[in-house]
Amino acid sequence: SDGLPAWYPVGSLEVAWSNERLIDLRRKLGVARSWGVSADLLSPQHANDLIPLLSSQIQGALHVPSDGIARAVRAVEAMASDSESMGVEFVGNVVVTGFDIVDGRIRGLQTSKGPIEAEQILIATGIWAPTTGAMAGITIPLIPMQHQYAVTTPLEQLAGETEEVRHPVLRHQDRSMYFRQERDSYGIGTYRHEPMPFKSEKLPTTRQDGRAPAEREFIDEEFDQAFEYARELLPALRSVELDKRLNGIFSFTPDGMPIMGQSPSVKGLWVAAAIWITHAGGVGKTMAEWMTSGQTEWDTRECDIARFEPHALQDRYIHLRSMQQYREVYDIVHPLEPATEPRNIRTTPFHTRLVELGAHFGESGGWERPRWFTVNEAAAPPSSLRTGWEALEWSPAAAAEHLGTRERAGIFDMSTFAKFEIRGKGALRFLQLIAANQMDRPVGTVTYSALLTHSAGIRCDVTIIRTDPERFLLITGGSTGSYDLSWIKAQSNMRSDVEFNDISDELCCIGLWGPRSREILAAIATDDVSNAAFPYLVVRKLTVNHVEVLAVRISYVGELGWELYCPADHGARFWDIVWEAGQEHGALAAGTTAQDSLRLEKGYRLWGADIHTEYNPLQAGLGFGVDLDKGDFIGRAALVDARSAGVRNRLRCMTLDDPSRIVMGKEPIWLDGKIAGYVTSAGIGYSIGQSIVLGYLPVAGSKLGGRVEIEYFGERLPATLRSMPLFDPNNKRLR
Template sequence: MVQPTIIIIGAGIVGSSLADELTARGCTDVTVLDRGPLFSTGGSTSHAPGLVFQTNPSKTMTEFARYTVEKFVGLDAFDQVGGLEVASTPQRWTDLHRKHGWAQSWGVRGTLLDPQQCAALNPLLDVDRIEGGFHTPDDGLARAVRAVTVQAERAMERGARFVGGQEVVEIVERGGRVAGVRTASGEVVDADIVVSAAGFWGARLGEQVGLTVPLVPMAHQYAKTGQVSELRRAGLTGTEAHMPILRHQDHDLYYREHGDRLGIGYYGHRPMPVDMDTLLTDTAGEAMPSMLPFTESDFDEAWTQSVALLPPLGDTKVDEGFNGIFSFTPDGFSIMGEHRELPGFWVAEAVWVTHSAGVAKAMAEWIVDGAPSTDVHECDLYRFEDAAKSPDFILATSSQAFVEVYDIVHPHQYRSAPRDLRVSPFHHRQRELGAHFYEGACWERPAWYAENAVLIDELSTDGVAFPDRDDWSGRYWSPISIAEARWTREHVALYDMTPLTRYEVAGDEACAFLQRLTTNNVDRRVGSVSYTLMLDDNGGVLSDLTVARLATDRFQVGANGPLDLDRMLRHAAHADVTIRDITGGTCCVGVWGPRARDLVAPLAVADISHEAFGYFRALETYVGSIPVTMLRVSYVGELGWEIYTTAEYGAALWDLLFDAGRPYRAIAAGRIAFNSLRMEKGYRAWGTDMTSEHLPDAAGVGFAVSRRKGGFVGKAALDVAPETERTLRSIVFDDPIAVVLGKEPVAIDGTVVGYVTSAGYSATIGRSIAYAWLPTATPVGASVTVAYLDRTYSATVHAEPVVDPDMTLIRR
């Protein structure tokens, strides 16, 4: 294999880590260029305080941080002083229990402490101001510039070059591929691969090649006190840090020692987006171009709260400070991936020191091996919808991400702005029914309908339970969703499925293309529907798709979002196939429940009896005067159809179906009911229950892999894959009022062995159901416990599906 020539733009913590990871894998023809001096280049790395707290609600980001800690400890570039997060309110104390659960789920050591135990770790604390704390002994301080230097030296020993004072001003293209870079001196440096690890300059580099890199450079305040007498008396003068790094998130603050002084970081000030056009002027006179002048008035509240928490600071003052620049993104995740329109140009941006080595490892695996070993869909460059790539959206949401860095964010909390960007043709009718909307992928999605509140009394009389929820699990939720789910099982309901991403794949090679790209056999007769998967080169599940063959050369593909389109377009580059995103021009109503055929049959031109229109079949026909495509599929596990039409007929379709459903007491139902019903039926949600880290059999979707058909992406890896240690299983909670929300640790006999992915209350069995990754050998009937906030619930591993295992409901 010919070794590629690789250029990395940026010699900060990401670029140096990537050079080290690439050269360790045998890619030694690597050149790292930076506009600043080596190795304190003047970017975010050079002033980073270096705090590394590993625990994160994202398993991926936790794994990145864990690898960073392990690597930097081995490089003698990490002070493992531990981390301490304190709670000054009952709400934060409860949230620290939730964070402790994440740590257990992801394998990070951590302990909840009372106030006195916290003070034993940090004697500066006023114990009367805190409820308790969460201590993580393996966290600490990355010595960022040393980490850069050591990794660069290792890479150079293997053949890499690092060159400072070389600003990249142009990405060179040739023959539709990246060909190198041009520097400010006019020199062209050739390369097969160019990686932008330029930090907050990365968005500007992306613009040069027509790529939106959705990040906002944001200023963040950091100050240092004068000498703190308690630190001097403790004999710590001259030592960088001995106490755990400290977070006081109730007031958006963090702290670390600098010998006998204390460093204070603050997120509570107003968002301060940086104007890159005036950056060099604005930072003139500062120590480096990533440091803006300190705005003292923005820090007043930070100092007040710091003295309150750490009273010895009252004897000193802020001695120096600056507003340091680093990158924020709309969702708080990093940005990784290859430019689809310019092969060979990669980005690794918006990466904090905390995750730097982990991101670099995943990038190196991606470039060299074709797929990272860690799931990176949350960080993928192409995860954003079109609206989310607009400058207004990026600025507004990235600013909000800054505000929420230390907020207690509910897992079902959706952004408050921008809203109403994408609405279905039924939106006005849904509002009339009192829909409570949440936002996902810029779509307004009904969670439940106030109109259905009247069903609660009726169903309660019939014996349906509506258990109360605690304050946390009751947020962004309504008992109406229980009524909607039960009503679907007993009557019929209409679900707005418009936000389901849809692509049309057409052309002479459309079938062959989908056969190569996906796991199941889609080369079936016209009118067939197939459930299939896309895998990566390691055999991991990249997505699940519903493919309807509407003609010999035309397919409708139900997908999960923009990442699926990106993968299809990459694979379609040399095929006679066209791929169109038809989501916005179409709409869909899911009609499901035992009375679904009674509702739809009188309106349908075609015979929709079970004998004429079987399960997993598709038909282009009419409902009333409306041309529709009907798919007999059901994610809720009930009789019914997904009924698609183009957007101009959408309002008429909704009204036609809703009016026809009145004799059958049809209702509109929301996404919470939808989720609980799909869990009853044992259906997985990609990105939550399964990702690229999971093989199909382990995720319970091995039935979607046809081993008899020809080769497909990932098949070679599946053919040699060993049995996995964990399998996705359904668990049913013993207590009728037990509720979990996802990511909680699951234990057997007191030992944590897995974690919850998603959960929902089953109105059919009157218990909560959850999916959990558990040891493969765990038998049905095994007892497990799940830690939820400050309590523990017992549950039992259940055979799947929990409801209707014989599929009788769906095949009526």
């Protein structure tokens, strides 16, 4: 309405005040390139050319030319005007008082101006979203946080400035600050102060004392140190004072990501909350796709409201994790660094035994999961030692556990799997609909399958055990249990002939894998576990020292072995039985870090990294998890079309020419002088002495034996394209 732009494409600068930050900017440059964002690392002089006010003490800056400053109100006004011209009606000054929900479906809205009928409703109420969601009986896990922002008096150096914004957005992450030019003044935002949470239900809904509802009183003493740091970075600020001051309020979530998607408990009720202006355009596009077609172009696993496990919807958890997100918003955070609190939310029946063995725990989906065991460090080969960034959240014990599993046997705590019972007269028919593989197999078999979206993207990958003619056990990742179950149940369309039960906490599981695993199991089971009696992909009920065990002949590490499920209340005793029997055969406890390197050697894909909804099974090399001849299933038509069109990008395996080098994931892959993809998974294959990298590359030009480069902290590491799997390609050890 004021005739000024809603978007200023002025770019952005992230400056490095410390050498540590400069190194991290090299990493971030690689991430930007991986996502197709043009960026460069500038010298101090080149950065000063863009913002002449900068101190000469900076060590460099990351420049993103496509970045800029959005004026949210102007953008909203422009979109509203366009919408009204297309017949959309906006009704202002309305108070929402409740929702009409019938049989788990949204039917309408209660307001101060009367009811509104609707089959779909989107909650996009920002910092008020938790209060809005509560009216519908759903939890929207975000915390409104106060955040300090101030604008200086005019700067002499900007006198006569005619543009509202000319300088790039400036981020000073070593001091947790950012800056924006505002004509002849500068705006200063800071995260340096302690988090100042605000309860959603106590937020005002109208202007008070001349302040907007999302503004609170500015606290000068909280800003004093930040203003000194601002003057350190921009010396010209020493001659000005603060003019406008406010404590704005915006949203933080437990994992720092937006909250989007359809409520798992109320069909037709959608959420788009914790959306910063930086994400708004992409979120709007995605929500429009999702609500109209049920699918999105981009994978939404890290934003979907269904990603939160029940514990993550509790007030204390939301508060503590969101506070940590605020404190760390500009910190250099290692990708494997676990959250600090709350911890020990979910522990397996083996937890005490794992602690006794010196387990170093990570956290996933609320579960405490052992990454490695310090008791194994002494057995690690000297060549496995690491330094630098890749040595963080890692131990040489992982190498010892990897090799011990390959050479003897590893005992893994796999209890964190999500385990769902699907039963009823329609169970098989339903699974045939959602699973891409053949589910009509004999009782006592286990099947790996992809579950696809209607566009053939990989929504989940699961193993499904048929325990009875009308009963199946579906196994998926512990951190994605709620996420997967919400989607699976949504496909049932409330059919009455299928029943779903989450039995994740009722069963614990040991992964017993390695060439001596059969000898160990034979020593404790009363049943025949020979290959003839118990072949690959078969399921049997065993008795192990009076403990009833469901033994599943399958392996995620590429070795002979079993997943052994038993009732959780027998878990500690069952661990002791397996552990004691394993000692005669050199078995050792092994953690998730070793499991990851073992699966990389075998080329096993990891959902959420190597596979997700942006890729189909043909691209991912998971044709064995699909049966196109079994009849119709979700995604089949799209997969047939994709096969006819031909695969253009495929998951490839590479090894670094220098086997001592390591990359962490998400680094750009250079092919023929251009960035052609990015690293989805990486790690050392200790059995083969190679540094392994997985990533999607164009089929044309990425032939076996071909050469690529992986950009790691600004250095290009030569690599060679290899066939998968690198270890035991004929699966002789597995079977």
